[in-house]
Amino acid sequence: MRESLWKSVLQLRQNSPLVHNITNYVVMNNTANALLAAGASPIMAHAHAEIEEMVSICGATVINIGTLDEYWIESMYKAAAKAQQLGKPWVLDPVGAGASNLRNTTVAQLLKYKPTVIRGNASEIMALANAGGQTKGVDSTHQSVEAVASAKWFNENTGAVVCISGATDVIVSANQKILIDNGDVMMTKVTGLGCIATALIGAFVASEPDNATEATAAAMALLGIAGEIAVQKAEGPGSLQMHLLDKLYNITEDEFNTYLKVTIEND
Ligand SMILES: Nc1ncnc2c1ncn2[C@@H]1O[C@H](COP(=O)(O)OP(=O)(O)OP(=O)(O)O)[C@@H](O)[C@H]1O
Ligand SMILES: Cc1ncsc1CCO
Numbered sequence: 001m002r003e004s005l006w007k008s009v010l011q012l013r014q015n016s017p018l019v020h021n022i023t024n025y026v027v028m029n030n031t032a033n034a035l036l037a038a039g040a041s042p043i044m045a046h047a048h049a050e051i052e053e054m055v056s057i058c059g060a061t062v063i064n065i066g067t068l069d070e071y072w073i074e075s076m077y078k079a080a081a082k083a084q085q086l087g088k089p090w091v092l093d094p095v096g097a098g099a100s101n102l103r104n105t106t107v108a109q110l111l112k113y114k115p116t117v118i119r120g121n122a123s124e125i126m127a128l129a130n131a132g133g134q135t136k137g138v139d140s141t142h143q144s145v146e147a148v149a150s151a152k153w154f155n156e157n158t159g160a161v162v163c164i165s166g167a168t169d170v171i172v173s174a175n176q177k178i179l180i181d182n183g184d185v186m187m188t189k190v191t192g193l194g195c196i197a198t199a200l201i202g203a204f205v206a207s208e209p210d211n212a213t214e215a216t217a218a219a220m221a222l223l224g225i226a227g228e229i230a231v232q233k234a235e236g237p238g239s240l241q242m243h244l245l246d247k248l249y250n251i252t253e254d255e256f257n258t259y260l261k262v263t264i265e266n267d
């Protein structure tokens with residue numbers, strides 16, 4: 001697994017997949033920049049008239065419900081339906097699931113189109129599975145391990161790979177858990193790093209569509225390690241953002257493998 005994760009990073013740079021994003025106003029620019037830095041090619045698009053073409057030409061679609069409204073919800077349904085119809089990978093970020101009825105009903109509908117990967121923080125994943133999760137806005141009030149049962153339920157019932165982000169990122173797939181212990185607590189003081197994690201999953205899954213579990217692990221490892229290294233130069237959240245973008249771009253094999261903390265647990 002250690003060697004294959006770095007290979008995935010190199011492959012992403014080489015393949016430079018087109019990644020379609022319907023994401024929120026808060027993170028749109030940062031997300032596009034993070035995708036470019038890691039080697040992917042982003043396009044943000046939500047107009048009904050072009051959404052199906054976008055899904056068709058891209059390697060993967062990322063749907064993030066961060067700043068919902070009625071028009072965008074329709075865009076999301078159209079995109080997810082098209083991805084399912086074409087058998088293209090698509091990734092769901094249920095931002096703030098549990099915080100409002102609108103978010104809950106929207107994700108419930110989106111789940112019917114069978115996302116390839118779901119990535120959220122522990123509160124969001126628990127809310128999604130209706131496991132009594134209380135979401136405090138967009139930030140988690142739970143540890144990632146608390147959401148493992150919910151993630152397993154989702155994996156078994158929908159087939160989606162489920163990633164719970166947090167101090168430890170937990171990737172749940174059939175009969176396996178991958179734990180990634182990279183990252184730094186300062187990353188919670190920059191908005192949208194979870195959204196970037198999801199977009200990176202979209203890029204990796206577009207680059208290697210036959211292995212969504214490994215693609216997800218590679219994305220989370222890359223973000224966590226880049227964040228951890230960036231924190232060493234950062235004076236606070238502002239410069240962390242800048243250094244993180246640089247590190248997504250210039251991380252070396254040596255850095256990646258020195259920092260990587262990955263554990264695999266087979267059920
Ligand atoms: N307590 C922590 N310690 C170390 N790293 C962390 C911690 N919390 C988050 N991270 C890092 O930040 C990444 C983003 O995860 P997080 O769970 O904060 O996303 P999120 O809550 O969805 O964020 P947002 O909604 O702002 O996009 C994680 O994958 C991990 O690398
Ligand atoms: C702060 C915020 N509000 C809606 S989306 C978003 C970005 C982090 O999820």
Ligand SMILES: [Mg+2]
Binds near residue numbers: 095096121138194195
């Ligand atoms: Mg989030």
